[in-house]
Amino acid sequence: MTSTTHSGIAAPLAPSAAKTSSSAKPPSPEYRAWLAREQRRRHWIVLARAALLLASLALWEYLARAQIVNPMLTSYPSALWPTFLDLLRNGNLAMHTWTTLAATLVGFGLSMLIGTAVAAGLWWSGFAYKVLDPFLVVANAMPKIAFVPIFYLWLGSDYSVYGMAVAIAVFVTIMVVYDGFQSIDPNKIKLAQTLGANRAQVLRLVVLPGSVPTLIAALKMNIGLALVGVIVGEFQSANAGLGFLIVNGSQIFKLNIVMTAIVVLAVLSGLMYLAIARLEAVVAKRYG
Amino acid sequence: MSEVLERPRAGTVSAPVLKPSRIEVRDVSLRYFTHAGETQALERISLDVAAGEFVSLIGQSGCGKSTLLSIIAGILPASSGTVHVDGKPVTGPSPRIGYMLQQDYLYEWRTIVDNAVLGAEIQGLDLRQARERAAHLLHKCGMGDFLHHYPRQLSGGMRQRVALARTLVTNPDVVLLDEPFSALDSQTRLAIADEVVEVLRSEGKSVVLVTHDIGEAIAMTDRVVVLSRRPGRIKSQHLMRFAGHESSRPSPFAVRGLPEFNRYFSTLWDELDVHVEG
Numbered sequence: 001m002t003s004t005t006h007s008g009i010a011a012p013l014a015p016s017a018a019k020t021s022s023s024a025k026p027p028s029p030e031y032r033a034w035l036a037r038e039q040r041r042r043h044w045i046v047l048a049r050a051a052l053l054l055a056s057l058a059l060w061e062y063l064a065r066a067q068i069v070n071p072m073l074t075s076y077p078s079a080l081w082p083t084f085l086d087l088l089r090n091g092n093l094a095m096h097t098w099t100t101l102a103a104t105l106v107g108f109g110l111s112m113l114i115g116t117a118v119a120a121g122l123w124w125s126g127f128a129y130k131v132l133d134p135f136l137v138v139a140n141a142m143p144k145i146a147f148v149p150i151f152y153l154w155l156g157s158d159y160s161v162y163g164m165a166v167a168i169a170v171f172v173t174i175m176v177v178y179d180g181f182q183s184i185d186p187n188k189i190k191l192a193q194t195l196g197a198n199r200a201q202v203l204r205l206v207v208l209p210g211s212v213p214t215l216i217a218a219l220k221m222n223i224g225l226a227l228v229g230v231i232v233g234e235f236q237s238a239n240a241g242l243g244f245l246i247v248n249g250s251q252i253f254k255l256n257i258v259m260t261a262i263v264v265l266a267v268l269s270g271l272m273y274l275a276i277a278r279l280e281a282v283v284a285k286r287y288g
Numbered sequence: 289m290s291e292v293l294e295r296p297r298a299g300t301v302s303a304p305v306l307k308p309s310r311i312e313v314r315d316v317s318l319r320y321f322t323h324a325g326e327t328q329a330l331e332r333i334s335l336d337v338a339a340g341e342f343v344s345l346i347g348q349s350g351c352g353k354s355t356l357l358s359i360i361a362g363i364l365p366a367s368s369g370t371v372h373v374d375g376k377p378v379t380g381p382s383p384r385i386g387y388m389l390q391q392d393y394l395y396e397w398r399t400i401v402d403n404a405v406l407g408a409e410i411q412g413l414d415l416r417q418a419r420e421r422a423a424h425l426l427h428k429c430g431m432g433d434f435l436h437h438y439p440r441q442l443s444g445g446m447r448q449r450v451a452l453a454r455t456l457v458t459n460p461d462v463v464l465l466d467e468p469f470s471a472l473d474s475q476t477r478l479a480i481a482d483e484v485v486e487v488l489r490s491e492g493k494s495v496v497l498v499t500h501d502i503g504e505a506i507a508m509t510d511r512v513v514v515l516s517r518r519p520g521r522i523k524s525q526h527l528m529r530f531a532g533h534e535s536s537r538p539s540p541f542a543v544r545g546l547p548e549f550n551r552y553f554s555t556l557w558d559e560l561d562v563h564v565e566g
Contacts (some may be wrong), residue, residue, distance in 0.1 A: 185393065187389060187391065187393050188393050188395065190363070190389070190393075191389060191393045191406075192406070192410065193363055193381060194361055194363055194381055194386075194387035194389070195381065195387075195406060195407035195410045195411070195458070196380075196381040196382070196383060196407070196410050196411055197410045201410055205406070205409070205410065206395070209395070209397045209398075210395065210397070212397065286396070286397055286438065287396055287397060
């Protein structure tokens, strides 16, 4: 009955809704020039990154080949390739990489799960938070690497790797996720309460979905920390994995193996980070 | 104003006392404690709101008007006194009472229609029916084209319309409005006030509006209740009557053009007893 008056009012009130479809007009030459400049800038950034990588590899190669640094200690890129192929064929490189990746994903998943659950518990009970706060701060500040031998004794060679990954990642996860829960606008919670929500519903309908950006930030941080934990764990106890390969290679003084494992490790962490950055971009669209 | 004829409770305006009370506030006091000391926020407030009646609470900031609204809504317990809605005591948030806050607080991860059915979801109502009702209400508020948009795509006025629909989806008898337009610019406020009043009247709601805007109180409600400074007491009550409009209430925007508007304004201004200090 009143749709005409309403839409009449609604139209000028909708600047942000109109923004998305405002590009119907052909762009001005100035705007096109600006777009082209931005495009060029992006290309230069990608190009400079590639150049920096190639230059570092070239410098490494040159310094080692010219005997300015001892190639026994540093190896060099062109020597890594045959090692890489050899490891792939005869040294089970894929198996080692998979072992490390799987342990990282398990440790990462566990610390996300435990961290979020504990953070939810602390959010639920302000008393528990006050009581536990100093313990969490100390636990987070502890150098967790000190626990490597203990975990080895407690958990054995297989599980101590997971233990390390969780130990390194979980405390900071708890604190980051809890801070995220706390930073939810209290009025959003009040709103749910006016509609009759109990504490569990507030957690499920407001706090958890509202913290998704925080959870993604925690994921991003966590994946790196879990990898650190796994590698450190493998140094001590494992008989497989990239950490094992690194320690083993250095013990038999085969720096080619050590360096190859490190490069694979770099690629692995880069890929995991990219996967989460992609997830973050999808989420940002919703929460932006 | 053709919708005036469709209004189910036209005429309640002039005789609220004869109708049975929908909201009964009896001797409500509130004290609260902090480490700095104790504060008497409200003192022996008694107030009746009839079915279909629109009442506004005005008073200076800190007089406890929003606090009183929270007590009626059941999200804040009174230190003493009682609140009844339709004869039943209010002991906690209730589906009979809808509460609209100063800002929309739409959840950015939900679409407009999903935001609107939040209350139904919390109360465990049939979601399919709730979605239909939400769509109906959103159409009524002029938001029918935006059901599957996300809040960030909407302007402040549009978001507040969605908040109104969200309040009404669970079909409460009583709607509490806590300075619902204070976050909007002044042109939008005027437009939205008309729409909100129209929707609320057509749904036959009883309304309590808290505002610090005297003009808004006169324009939107049938009765204006003035609260004193802290501790908040009811200082006086004023029926808003407009000559020639006894049977039907003009829209808020039209009220601002009537001769009584300025008279009520200066009466209420004197009642508020505003002193600017410094």
